[in-house]
Amino acid sequence: xxxxxxxxxxxxxxxxxxxxxxxxxxxxxxxxxxxxxxxxxxxxxxxxxxxxxxxxxxxxxxxxxxxxxxxxxxxxxxxxxxxxxxxxxxxxxxxxxxxxxxxxxxxxxxxxxxxxxxxxxxxxxxxxxxxxxxxxxxxxxxxxxxxxx
Numbered sequence: 001x002x003x004x005x006x007x008x009x010x011x012x013x014x015x016x017x018x019x020x021x022x023x024x025x026x027x028x029x030x031x032x033x034x035x036x037x038x039x040x041x042x043x044x045x046x047x048x049x050x051x052x053x054x055x056x057x058x059x060x061x062x063x064x065x066x067x068x069x070x071x072x073x074x075x076x077x078x079x080x081x082x083x084x085x086x087x088x089x090x091x092x093x094x095x096x097x098x099x100x101x102x103x104x105x106x107x108x109x110x111x112x113x114x115x116x117x118x119x120x121x122x123x124x125x126x127x128x129x130x131x132x133x134x135x136x137x138x139x140x141x142x143x144x145x146x147x148x149x
Contacts, residue, residue: 004063005030005031005032005063006031006032006034006061006062006063007026007031007032007033007034007062007063007064007065007066007128008033008034008035008036008053008056008057008061008062008064008065008066009022009023009026009033009034009035009036009053009065009066009067009068010035010036010037010049010050010052010053010065010067010068010075011037011038011046011049011067011068011069011075011112012038012044012045012046012049012068012069012070012075013038013040013041013042013043013044014041014069014070014112015068015069015070015112016038016039016040016041018068018110018112018117018120019035019068020035021117021120021121022066022068022110022120022121022124023035025121025124026066026124026128029125029128031128034056034061034062036049036052036053036056037049046069046074046075046078047074047075047077047078048078049067049069049075049078050067050069050074050075050076050077050078050079050087050109051078051079051081051082053065053066053067053079053107054078054079054080054081054082054085054087054107055082057082057084057085057106057107058082058083058084058085063106064106064107064108064127064128065079065085065087065106065107065108066107066108066109066110066124066127067079067087067107067108067109067110068109068110068111068112069109069111069112070111070112070113071089071111071113071114072089072090072091072109072110072111072112072114073089073109073111075109076088076089076107076109079107079109084106084145085106085107086099086103086104086105086106086107086141086144087105087106087107087108087109088103088105088107088108088109089109089110089111090108090109090110090123090127091110091111091114091115091119091123092123093122093123093125093126094126096108096123096124096126096127096130097126097127097129097130098130099127100127100130100131100132101130101131101132101133101137102133102137102140103137103140103141104132104137104138104141105127108123108124108127110123110124
């Protein structure tokens with residue numbers, strides 16, 4: 001069962017400061033944030049963190065997830081391996097809004113080496129403020145899910 005306004009956030013070891021800043025930003029907007037780390041700069045692997053965050057979204061524990069790595073690409077690929085996850089990497093607000101409105105994305109990936117903190121906040125806001133439009137887009141999203149089997 002999905003808990004409304006609950007979001008999971010994770011990153012790899014190199015991107016802790018941006019992840020923590022995003023967590024604070026999202027919490028200030030009224031979201032209950034589950035930050036699953038890591039907490040130290042000790043080397044870790046982004047696939048592990050992408051998968052763990054995705055599992056919390058797929059289970060319904062969290063409504064959305066935000067994940068961060070150097071480019072956003074690797075951690076996004078790991079998250080998308082979890083059934084029921086639709087995660088896009090975004091470096092602009094238009095794409096962040098569109099992955100929600102047209103693709104019903106439930107996770108957002110950001111590249112810490114691609115965007116700065118201010119733009120990351122704008123991307124997060126665009127993602128969280130957008131609503132899935134349904135209609136013809138729902139038909140297309142439904143076409144993605146059978147590929148997961």
